[in-house]
Amino acid sequence: MPKTVQKTNAGRFFEDYSIGQVIHHAVPRTVGTGERAMYHALYPARHALYSSDAFAQSCGLSESPLDDLVAFHVVFGKTVPDVSLNARANLGYAEGKWLKPIWSGDTLRARSEVIGLKQNSNGQTGVVWVRSRGLNQRDETVLEYVRWVMVKKRDPASDAPETVVPDLANVLDPADLVVPEGLDFTRYDNTLAGEPHRLGDYSVGETIDHVDGVTIEEAEHMMATRLWQNTSKTHFDGTMREDGSRLIYGGHVISMARTLSFNGLANAQMIVGLNAGSHANPCFSGDTVRAWSEVLDTAATTAPGVGAIRLRLVATKGGAPFTLKDDSGKYLPHVLLDLDYWALMPV
Amino acid sequence: MPKTVQKTNAGRFFEDYSIGQVIHHAVPRTVGTGERAMYHALYPARHALYSSDAFAQSCGLSESPLDDLVAFHVVFGKTVPDVSLNARANLGYAEGKWLKPIWSGDTLRARSEVIGLKQNSNGQTGVVWVRSRGLNQRDETVLEYVRWVMVKKRDPASDAPETVVPDLANVLDPADLVVPEGLDFTRYDNTLAGEPHRLGDYSVGETIDHVDGVTIEEAEHMMATRLWQNTSKTHFDGTMREDGSRLIYGGHVISMARTLSFNGLANAQMIVGLNAGSHANPCFSGDTVRAWSEVLDTAATTAPGVGAIRLRLVATKGGAPFTLKDDSGKYLPHVLLDLDYWALMPV
Amino acid sequence: MPKTVQKTNAGRFFEDYSIGQVIHHAVPRTVGTGERAMYHALYPARHALYSSDAFAQSCGLSESPLDDLVAFHVVFGKTVPDVSLNARANLGYAEGKWLKPIWSGDTLRARSEVIGLKQNSNGQTGVVWVRSRGLNQRDETVLEYVRWVMVKKRDPASDAPETVVPDLANVLDPADLVVPEGLDFTRYDNTLAGEPHRLGDYSVGETIDHVDGVTIEEAEHMMATRLWQNTSKTHFDGTMREDGSRLIYGGHVISMARTLSFNGLANAQMIVGLNAGSHANPCFSGDTVRAWSEVLDTAATTAPGVGAIRLRLVATKGGAPFTLKDDSGKYLPHVLLDLDYWALMPV
Numbered sequence A, B, C: 001m002p003k004t005v006q007k008t009n010a011g012r013f014f015e016d017y018s019i020g021q022v023i024h025h026a027v028p029r030t031v032g033t034g035e036r037a038m039y040h041a042l043y044p045a046r047h048a049l050y051s052s053d054a055f056a057q058s059c060g061l062s063e064s065p066l067d068d069l070v071a072f073h074v075v076f077g078k079t080v081p082d083v084s085l086n087a088r089a090n091l092g093y094a095e096g097k098w099l100k101p102i103w104s105g106d107t108l109r110a111r112s113e114v115i116g117l118k119q120n121s122n123g124q125t126g127v128v129w130v131r132s133r134g135l136n137q138r139d140e141t142v143l144e145y146v147r148w149v150m151v152k153k154r155d156p157a158s159d160a161p162e163t164v165v166p167d168l169a170n171v172l173d174p175a176d177l178v179v180p181e182g183l184d185f186t187r188y189d190n191t192l193a194g195e196p197h198r199l200g201d202y203s204v205g206e207t208i209d210h211v212d213g214v215t216i217e218e219a220e221h222m223m224a225t226r227l228w229q230n231t232s233k234t235h236f237d238g239t240m241r242e243d244g245s246r247l248i249y250g251g252h253v254i255s256m257a258r259t260l261s262f263n264g265l266a267n268a269q270m271i272v273g274l275n276a277g278s279h280a281n282p283c284f285s286g287d288t289v290r291a292w293s294e295v296l297d298t299a300a301t302t303a304p305g306v307g308a309i310r311l312r313l314v315a316t317k318g319g320a321p322f323t324l325k326d327d328s329g330k331y332l333p334h335v336l337l338d339l340d341y342w343a344l345m346p347v
Helices: A033-042 A053-058 A068-083 A218-227 A250-260 B033-042 B053-058 B068-083 B218-227 B250-260 C033-042 C053-058 C068-083 C218-227 C250-260
Strands: A022-024 A087-098 A107-119 A125-135 A141-152 A207-209 A270-279 A288-300 A306-316 A335-346 B022-024 B087-098 B107-119 B125-135 B141-152 B207-209 B270-279 B288-300 B306-316 B335-346 C022-024 C087-098 C107-119 C125-135 C141-152 C207-209 C270-279 C288-300 C306-316 C335-346
Touching: A022 A068, A033 A068, A033 A218, A033 B033, A033 B218, A033 C033, A053 B107, A068 A087, A068 A107, A068 A125, A068 A141, A068 A218, A068 A250, A068 A270, A087 A125, A107 A141, A107 C053, A218 A250, A218 B218, A218 C033, A218 C218, A250 A270, A250 A288, A250 A306, A250 A335, A270 A306, A288 A335, B022 B068, B033 B068, B033 B218, B033 C033, B033 C218, B053 C107, B068 B087, B068 B107, B068 B125, B068 B141, B068 B218, B068 B250, B068 B270, B087 B125, B107 B141, B218 B250, B218 C218, B250 B270, B250 B288, B250 B306, B250 B335, B270 B306, B288 B335, C022 C068, C033 C068, C033 C218, C068 C087, C068 C107, C068 C125, C068 C141, C068 C218, C068 C250, C068 C270, C087 C125, C107 C141, C218 C250, C250 C270, C250 C288, C250 C306, C250 C335, C270 C306, C288 C335
Parallel strands: none
Antiparallel strands: A022 A107, A087 A141, A087 A270, A107 A125, A125 A141, A207 A288, A270 A335, A288 A306, A306 A335, B022 B107, B087 B141, B087 B270, B107 B125, B125 B141, B207 B288, B270 B335, B288 B306, B306 B335, C022 C107, C087 C141, C087 C270, C107 C125, C125 C141, C207 C288, C270 C335, C288 C306, C306 C335
């Protein structure tokens, strides 16, 4: 074989995707109590169900699962070499569903199906929609979500594919949320969980300033992003920007905001649905991340004592809480993240 | 429910404490080999009993327990939202006893009893004494200690409570130290442990310069402090100080100094008693932490081959070793920590 | 015992070594899934055999072992207090063999035999060759390698020992490589592993630019180096250099380069032999590490579907890929590491 064969992965370009294409992502990953400890070191994670085997058992589970966002990050990380290595922007998320908890010792792998394609009018880039699934070692789907990214074309002169824009739900119907088997909040202990506020104590439209802030360091976001085997150069290589700083993985901001939201939403225990999400502005080392939430909806589930709460979670790097967009509908410059999700909460 | 209900924890003020009050702290935490690995990454931990299952087994234990200070940090962290969120200063420790080792998979929770109250003459603050206990999933107390903090009053005009100052032992009686069940140092291997010096080789008054130094980084102290679910803003939020630096959790300095003390005290294996402790001066990122020790006492125990050594452990950020206080009895500015503890050592 | 007895380890000087001397290194270490998670957080590790129990099982192993370099770092770390505390330079490696995988829960200890001594002509220093072995809790040798270091003399006036320079193989004979028991690559899954290139796709002389770069942070290299209980002051104490930066442990660069080499060598799964290695230039925080490889040889093994590939792995902090030495044979200033190793790869 000649020397000139390219052995490294240059990533896919817009032309490399086709509707219905299924991509099996590489490098399955076994996760366990080591990843759990790292998650607690990297984020101010305090939700009791993910902190304590004893608490999880009192809620009907066999042990404490790994944080829902661990599943999200691992699956996301696996998709990066195939989906977003040449992405210009991570445009959105929809129809995210957590279907099974991740237990210590589980091995996750991921695959994605291309469900939408639309070349941009500039001819330089296109939008690719994929539905990504995480599977465990028993071939059970543990998580699925749609994300769409803007990807460079290899050759601006190449033909545009037929435009297919998938029809995605704006919000998951609460009836479609999957409650983990056995989950039972009838003996839920507010004191151990950290707050007295249950589903009935939150009203639609209510806003909560989560008060605390965390100043971000390069070492931390890189360790987090590496832990999920996310290979995007931009998070690790300080030579890509004049100032040596690295663009922070959007998922780092998601986990930071979600864990900061413990203070005011300690009982929003498990994330079960991701309705939408925007990485409104980039985050860099030195930024101090804060979070606020807005209650968008509440719903019942069929599991004993378990309700669902739909929340907007906003991460900021300054600015007043509860400010989001300017008059033209553009995110304010201090807004990092606008996430819309469903969580399970005791009624 | 109206929007204005405060969902976040504002912490307790001096008026919120009363003698005999028992506070059940939130968020139980399961710890394991992940936390052990993190401890070894964050501190130069080398005591063989906490490093090797095989070594621990040769000392009569079933496996290597988690470092004693892991128990301390986890319990301390749990008390923060209830005890020290509005604290102006962490004034002291006393009567700390380690009662059971922490094994991988144990779940710790914590509760505190208010045992002392004294309003300060300025009327702005008061001192609160609590006896905190860590319990495992079998409801066994694994650790207890008294600490006292200066807490802000919500309203300076409110009445002062009756002053109750608890009568605390200056030093634990060695007869009250609890040796872990089964511990046996009769086959203790000096070579594997790292040093030949046993209890008889140390004399009261002897001082040891531990020689090594570690320069502290923001990412490391924040990861450590988060790992213990300590929520004090001041350790994470760089906007609270002009220079962006974060006040380092005093416990980070304790663990750093204790692990640095391996070099000269490799056989002071297990901490079993905390007699007293002062965080003499604040520590910040960029400081290079060093440590020295002074032998304060030695004692026998009833366990085979096991003796006890009482040590002063001093952490510094510069200055000559063995210097502690100025002529007026005030800690010198380079002194970070002055800790008085009992450890178990082979005779 | 008088106060003046030195309790701390001052390290060995050149005069303290003699041919045939066996040094039993201190502090055995149990490693497990916590260390595995840390390894994934500290390095962009993606080789599937070390990432996934399921993948390892499909290759005939009972579970995913710990990364080969974890064994190397742990053994290396144990030798530091006895071998390189007073070393001026880490001169080379040879005859490194991985003999058994490290499984979660294994306890490693180390011993070294002095196999060479040569005083330098300046009379100030000498070269010490040691063959170090890592042993597990079943007294099986899991790893062995020779390294040689330049060590200070305690007293320049002391007599030189008889010069003994060991006769070391430049390259391990592939017949001497040990393939882990049960390893079978006949059902090897390229897609899960991440790349299609198998042994037959690589040709001797072929060079691969691994493309990605990682900018190094103080917190990360210190956490890594501490995790392996490496006690060399120079990696931790920022007061030893004017600019406060710490000399980075050479092994950190080895792991960084090896894991970066996934991109182009994803199927070079297990390191089984270390032929040679030079830390060509020092690495500091802020450097962006990149890597390139050259195929030096290929060989068959007797295990089903398993071949061996001999690789040069070069880590750099800038400069053009594939540049190594100047006309005088000196490493170029941007070269950090030049490593020569054997890895197992599916045929």
